[in-house]
Every structure is written in C-alpha cells, then in structure tokens.
Amino acid sequence: MAAPSISHSGSSAPVPAFEDYSLYSNLSDHELMQLAIERSLTDTRGNAAPEAPNYSSPNPPCEKPPDPYVPLFVFLPLVVSAESNKQGGAEEPLFQAVRAGDVSTVKALATLPNTNLMLPSKPGWLAIHQAAWYGQDGCLRVLLSAQPGMVNKRTERGESALMVAVGKEQLRCVQVLLESGADPDIPNYDRETPLYKGRGWTALQEAVGQNNVEICEMLLKAGAKHDLKNVYGISPLFTAAQSGHVAALRFLLKHADANKPGKTGLLPLIVSLLIQSTSKARVRRTGISPLHLAAERNRDEVLEILMEAGFDVNAQLSEEWSKLYEDRRSTALYFSVFNNNIEAVRSLLAAGANPNLDLFRPLMVAARHCCIQTVTLLVEHGADINACIPTHPTTFPAVYMFSMKYLPLFKYLLDHGGHALSCFTCVYGNGPHPPINTARSERGGLPQASRFCEMISASSISRWAGPIIDILLDYVGHVTLCSRLMEHLNSYSDWSVIKEKAAPPRPLLQLCRLQILQLVGRRRLNKLPLPASLIRFLKHQQGAEEAAEAGAEAS
Template sequence: MAAARLSAPGSTGNSVAFDDYSLYSNLSDDELMQLAIERSLAEAHSSSSDSTKTISMQNKPGTSVRGPTTSSRPPQQQPAPAACPANPPRNMTDICSVSHFTTGYGKRMVAYRSYDGSLQVEPEPEEVVEPIVKAIWNGDVETMKELMKRHDVDILKANKFGWIPVHEAACHGQEACLKILLRVQPGMINKRTLKNYTPLLLAVSREHVACVSCLLERGADPDIANKDKETPLYKACERENPEIVAHLLNYGAAVNKSCIQGWTALHEAVCRNHLEICEMLIKAGAKVNTPNMYGITPIFVASQSGRLEALRFLVKNGADVNSQASDGATALYEASKNGHDEIVQFLLSQNADANKPGKTGLLPIHIAAQRGNDGTDLLRFGSTSGNDKAVNIVSMLIPATSKARVRRSGISPLHLAAERNRDEILEILIEAGFDVNAMLSEGHSKMYEDRRSTALYFSVINNNIEATQMLLEAGANPNLDTFNPLLVAVRQGCFRTISLLIEHGANVNAYIPTHPTSFPAAVMFCMKYLSLLKYLMDNGCDALSCFNCFYGNNPHPPLKTTRTRHVYDDRNDNAPRTCVQFCEVISTEKYSRWAGPIIDVILDYVGNVQLCSRLMEHLDSYDDWANIKEKATPPRPLLQLCRLRIRSLIGTHRLRSINKLPIPGRLIKFLNYQERIQEF
C-alpha cells in the first residue's frame, strides 16, 4: 500500500498515516484516500454554522524562502474565509465544504462536496508565475531584459508574499539578473517581503556569496532583520559561512544585535563550535557575556553543547565562567547535567564555583549524581560510556563541593544516586564521606507520598540489594524513615533485603503511623508467606500482641469496611476503635483462608494466651485446624515456656547472632526451633 498521508487542514484526529495502516490493511489506495476525504469533509461540515457555511481555502505552509516549486515558498497568508449565501443556487459549481490534502507523492489535491451530494477530487490549481520571475529562476538574462522593455511589466509589482523580482534574483543566486534590476531601480535594494526579508537576507540565507557582495557594494543595509529579528550576520553564523560573515563585518554589520530570543551572532557561532567565526566576531567587538532572554550567555551555550574549543576561546577572551542563567544554572551545572566530562574538567581548572546552586537549590554534584547508564543517558551520550562519564564528573566535583553547602540544600547526592540506581556513583560518594544518614528536608520529603527521608529507603523501594548493602555496611540507620524500610522490603517479599535490614538493626516491631495497628505492621504484610513470618518471629517480632484483642471471648461486632481500614461497628461504643487488631485483619477475605496456619506459626512464639472468639471461629471453620485449637489451649508445655523465657533473657539483638554465643549447639537449635532437625 502506498505510504501516503491524507489529512484535512485544522484536523488532528481524522487522518490516516503510515502507523494506522494496520487498521485499514484491507483497503486499496483509492479506498484509503476516499476514507480520508470523507472524514475530512464530515469534520468540515459538522463545524460549520447552521445559517452560514464556510469555505476553508487553506494552503499548506512552506518555508520562508521562495523557490521555483510550491514547497520552497514562504507560508501563504490565510485569506478570510468567504461565507456561502444562505440559500445558494443548486448547481454543480456550488459547494458546501472544501478540503486540501497532500498525497504520498507530494501532489496537492483539493476535495469538495457539491450540494447535490457528489464528491469531487481535483488537483489543486497551480499558482500563476510571472514570466519575468520564470526568467530569473532560469537565469535567462536576455529574456528578462526583453520583458523589462515592455510597458506591462512592473519590476516593483509584489506577489501575495510581498516578493518582487529583486528578491527572486537574490534568493536564487542570479547575480547578473540582480545587477540589472538594481541598475534599473536601485531604490528597491532594501525592499522587504511580508516577513521582512530583504534581498541581502535572502542571499545570505541561501549562501550566495556573489549576490551578498553585489548587494553590499551597492549599499544594502546589513542590519535589517526579519520578523524574528534575525539579521544577515546572524543568518551567516547560523549557516557557518565565514566568507559571508567577513563581508558583512567589513561593511559595518552590527555585531551585538539580538534575535527575538535574545541570541546574538556569537551565540550561534559558539553553538556550532566555529572558532574562525568566533574570532572574527570578537575582533569586531562582540560581547562575550551578553545573555539571551533566558539569561544564557555564550559560555553557557558552549558548556551545554560540549563545545570545548569554543569554551576555551571564550574564557581566553574574558568570559565569566560563573555566570548564571535565569534559573540559576551555571555553565558547570549544565556541563555536569549533559555529561560533558572534559568541559567539567576545564571549568574546574578555571576556578568555576561548584557550590553555586540553581533556583531549585541543587548543585552540579546533585545533577551529576543522577546521571548514569539508563536509556535516557544512552540517547544523550550515544554509548554505554555515559555511566563512566557520570562517574568521572562526580569524582571531579567531590573535592570542589562543600559538604556544608550540600547539607543546606536539603538533599544529598546520595539520595539522587540511590533513587536512580547509580551504584557506582553511590559507592564513590560513600567513600568520599558523604553522610549515609542524611535526611531529606521537609520540602523535599513532601514531594513523596510516603514521606521518605533517607537514601536507604530509596534503595530498598527500588529493590536494589547491592545499594542497600553498601549503605548499611557504611552505617546507614534502617529506622529513620517514617515508613520503616523493613516494611517496604516485607511488602515486596525480598528475603535478601529483609535479612540485610534485620542484621543491621531494623526494627521488626515497626508500626505505620498513619495506619495504627495493635500488632507489628510487618506481620500484616507477610501473612501469606509463612516462612517469612517465622523469620520475623525468630528475630524478635512481638507475637504476643497478635492475641491482645479488645473484645476477648465476647462476641465481636461485624466488620465495617472503609476505604482505608476496617473498623468495628460497635453500637455500645460511640468512639469506634481506629487501631486495627490482628483478628480483624486475619478475618478479611484476603487472609481468612490462611488463618489456621498463621495462628499456628505465631503460637510457637507465645506462652499461655487466650484466643478471642473471632480467632476461635476461624479455627472451628475447618476440621483440619482442630489440632491448632488444641495447641492454643492452656497450659502450654513447660518446654515451650522455658524456650520463651531464655529467648527473652538473651534479648532480640543477641538472638540475631545467636550462633556466635558461647552456648551449646543443641541449645542454640532449641532456641531456634530446630531441635527436631536430625544431625548427620
């Protein structure tokens, strides 16, 4: 099927493009075109008024430089739409809607529907070109001279774009035609088009050096800008043409004029790393610290785009390496952000300040710590060396960055490196002595729903075991965050992370402040994973709190489900209990089928307890759970009570390293509930 795109002017949704062919794979080319036309006309018809029907005669916009073909001409001004009469005559020439589209071969077509309902598709009528213009396009000097002798030929007559023959000659590099036209009418040398293009600006845009020289020699003004305030000198730098730049400067072109965005010719030359043009501009008086409308100076442009040669040239000529853009970013910040390690090295050698924050408060080391080997950086750096560049940049910034200034920023590079899984950068920052327990400021913490605060939390929630281990071994405290990282790891079911956190002192009895429970929150997250539940109990999780029920043996009121939690509907108590109980959680549909095994595991870590009436209901619901109910009936075996007493005397912290205690092996196995494991 032909790769054509059919679209109606002003329409964004009713188009059939190459990506949509899977939806219309059974249609022929003609059927596909018919479908697009029908949709276009239907949209045009539905948007018209009931009393007035509008004919939209839009043309496809082109470039700002006119050429011999339609696609190379400047955009056509949109004429005011003509309204159809309220009661139009019913004949074949009257139409109710018009749509323009371009085929896949670039041919412009017009489609319209007559009032009798028939659909008409025709090639769009070509614009009539004056004979003198055709002669200029072809460089036919003799024909042009003959035409100029005729009284009906006006060389000052402009077309709908405001172009006269002198513009055509300058645009197409016809120097001989240009000289003849200026000899006949020298006053039109600075004539402007509707977009304020002079013949000189057109010649510069098309890099016709001979025409540029001809116009300048005859007095063309080198400082007349177009509607975007782009001067011929600006265009010459944009086209990277030093010969034209030299011509313009020799004829007094203003070197510091800015375009509508505030960019000067020097900005353009630096952006393209063209040292020859930069040198000419500086010698002509170009200012090296001129900012654009966003406060961006040429040195900022060089650092942002990685133009090392241009940067050295600017610094040599007095550019301020510590200039800041409107958002506070410096050249060093931009170089760090875009992974230009050579630029960073050079700026630091020129005493660039690594402690100047932007308006966000971030320093260059912050933005560098985020960079690494993810997909975005691969696109930016072009290879997997992007991570190496980021590591190099961070290594260079560490000695130049004040740790006190980092603390005042309210966020550590460790946070950003951990958040983006930049393990190599994280390791470098840890070795450099950055505080692994640094907390996010309140403003930064509020940006996250869970109010995270530490770099360790970022690593745990990313399930990054290597980063978690690095931070814990460096002294990270696992109990600083509002929502304990251990609860995150339990919720994810990552046993390796859980064991690391517990080995380094994580609180197995942590609670969730916003959702209070009468038992450790970790139990709630691992009820379906009995081995994990047992591991938490082995390491000191409070099992007894699971059986402290508010109602005890009394009947429990029915559960009332809310969006955030389950609460008891107690008619005798005006203040409903907001603290969730164990029996309440285990009674939910999600866990009720596991109630027996869960209770069985937890009973191994308590002494004489009384099960509440709701837990007893669960145990009575399955015959296979009768032995669990019997196990819970007091009194508990003396062996069990002794084990619990010894474990409480040893303490939770020493239980984690019980294998290193100077006690017999059999006792260790007994305390770890491993006495039934056979020795081989």
C-alpha cells in the same frame, strides 16, 4: 509537588515534542532545586541513567521538565515533510526541487515572472526554510540571490531560516545566511535565539554544554560572565557538572567559585572532580545530600564515590524536602530499598547507614516488596522488626502487615525477634467484636491503634488466616484466641487442628523453648551443649516430634 516535577518515578510521562517552556516559569525554589540537583547526576545528554523499575513512586509526581543544558533548538517543530505539504495534493515543485538539492530547477523556478518566493506554504514554511532544513546551501544561495529580503522571514512558529539551520547543524547554510545578512538575535516565539539569549541561556552555557573549552576561553576573553545563570538558577559551572564535562569543569574552576550557591543555595557539586572543592557544610544547608539523589537514581558508582569522600550516609532530608514525598522518606537508604537496589543497600549499611531513621521504616518497604535479601540485610544491621508507624499505630509490629502473604518472610521476622504475643491481644476476647473502626479518636485526633484480629480480617489477607495463626502459635505459650480469630478458623474445616493446637495446655517442649530463647537469646543458641536437632528446634527449624526424639536419645 505542584506543577511539572522532577521525580522519578518509574512511570515518567514522555516529554512532548514541542515543549511549552512557560510551564516551568513558575517553579518554586524547591522545585528548581530538585531539578538542578537531579540533573547534576546525569552523565551526558542522551546518556542519562535508566529509570529504575518502581523508582519512584507517585511521590512526587513524575512529569519531566526540560533538560536545561540541552540546546533549545532540539524542540524546534518538525519541518513540514512532503506528506504534510501535500494537504491533499502534490508537493509544490519549488519545495520539491529544494528538498532534492536540484539547484538548476530551483534557479529556473525562482526566476519565473509569476514565482512569489515570499509566499509561504500552508504551515508558513518558505523555500529558504526548506533549504536550511535539508542543508541545501546551493539552493539557499539561489533563493537569497533572487529575493534577499526574505533572509529573516519567520515561520508560523517564529523560526528564522538561521534558527532552522542551527537546529539541524547545517554549517554551510548557517554561513550562507550570515553572509547574506541574517540576524542572529532574532528569537522565535519561545524567545529562543541561536545563541540562546531568549531564555537566559547564554553562549557560554551552550559552549560548556558542548564541552568546548576553546569556545569557552574565547567567550570569557570577550567579556562573557561565567556566573550568569539561566532562568532555572543554573550557572555554567553547574551545567558542566551536570553534563559530566570534565574539561569544561577544569577550565571553569579556574574562573569560578565551586561553593557559590545557585538560585536556591544549591551547589554545583556531585561529581568526583568537584568533591574537593565543595563545602559539605553548604551541602547540609540545602536540606538534601547528593547521596539522596545518587540513591534515588540508582547511581551506585556515584554513591560509592560520595561515601568514600566522607558524605554522611545518615544525612536526612529537611522537613521541606521530605514533605515532597507522601511517605515522608528521609534517608538515602530508604531510596535504595524503595528501588530494590540490593547492592546499594548493602553498601550503605556497610558504611554505617542506620535502618531505623525513617518514619516509615525501610524494613517495611522491603517486606512490601517481598525481597528477602533486603530484609535479611536490614535485620542483620539492626532494623527494628517491632517498630510501628506513628501515623498508623498498631498493637502488633507494623511490618507484619506487609509480610503475611509471604509466609517464609513472615516466619523469618518471627525467628529474628518479631513479637508474636501482641498478635493475640484483644480487649474483646470471647465477646462480640464491633465493626472495624477507621474513625479517629476524640482525643488528639490520632487514629486508634489497629488490632491484629482486625488486620487479618481484611479480604486480601483472611484467606491465609489459618496458616498465619498456625505459625504464630509456635512463638507463644498459653494464649486465648478471640472470637474474631475463632471465626476465621471455623470458616474452613481443615483449620480445626489449629484450634486444637491453641487449646491449653501448650506442650511442655514448646514452653521450654520459649523460656530458653528468653534467657539465652537466639544468637547464643549454637553455644549450648545440646544435640543439633534440639538446636534446630529452638531456632524453629525443626518440629517438636523430631526434637523430642533427639532429646530422648541424648538422655
């Protein structure tokens, strides 16, 4: 995703202290949509959900835009402290007296014939800004009485004393400044004013952000427009939803349409209060479900509320949304698996989530995380172990690529229906193998299917080649090891027994096991009238020797 994006990935860059809002002026509709819907899952300012470990991914990038409902004065520059004022020397006596609230000294210094109150300190900081920052209203009255003309003077960054006082929530100083003729509409150089007229942030937006119903009502009675949006396409109703401010929501719902779309057709829904007022048809048209964002941000409670309200657990991202992610994810289940959120995975699967809808299957993600709990849940709910990746075809189940370093997981997949015979299929057989081919085929421009013997030859996997082949041989009958697999087994003397295991003829007990599994199926094995040890052998839970002894005793 271009420019500042809103994902998450678990490695979000810190928001700079002095945000440059011009960065967000060129956001696309999709970026604005993602910004808005992500923010709608945030509880309250300063109480956002913690970032998930691994959340997200480099898809999309993870620079974080400004929170549209946080008062813009949060980003006011830090006032020059005593240290920064020194510039190699002591703090000027007037500024020192103001900071300390020493009204008598300020009065004495302000009335000296040679004192120029309009002369700023090096960073453009006047004494009235110092007084406004530290909440010294007594000093502020003295300064304005001595020089009324500086009431609207601005710093190098364009902040008036009123803007500074508002930013620091110094109410008494705000009152002194307004009584002295301070102009509340003077913007700073970022076009922000105390009432946020500069960047489209209205007084109603701020009142909603503060959950102050009394001020909201006063503003609406005075003619404030409840549907006026800021530059991000966000209305006061959406601000209330994303802030989790129930009182403001209830009030605005009496004056607004909960199904009125924003700049990109996005809805203000995503909290339980608004579910009954929100059209699911309009949600579908946005190309993204609130379930996706709840899953992406690990908001399990919100996820449960949305599922109980009937939102489709199998809703898929539109193509435009899916393209924002390199892995082309499409389901809420994928997000939860990606985040290693086992409880969310369990809830989604119990509600009917299909684990086979994504191009890159959630099972493959779980295997890559080596999370046996998630793998088990997905397999128990019908995940296709033998699925391939269309963009990276293989002659064997693609999930094996992510599980062979963790042999118990690899064995689990084979135990539950993973194909093994395809791992021994090689067109070159005993002949020499060409170099591993990464080029695309001439027809169709698609990559050629990778063979198992190629994949296992990767330097990161080849050290486990012997044990991997050994496990696979328990799930096949007569097979021929190609020359490349033989090279691996010949590379380590202790693996010679694996070559002997593969040599024909295969044991009759092994062939019988394969035949029984093919005819009966793993799920029905427990119903067979056989000794427990034989059942364990058929399930690959026991060795052939123990099974043979048990069979002899049974006969």
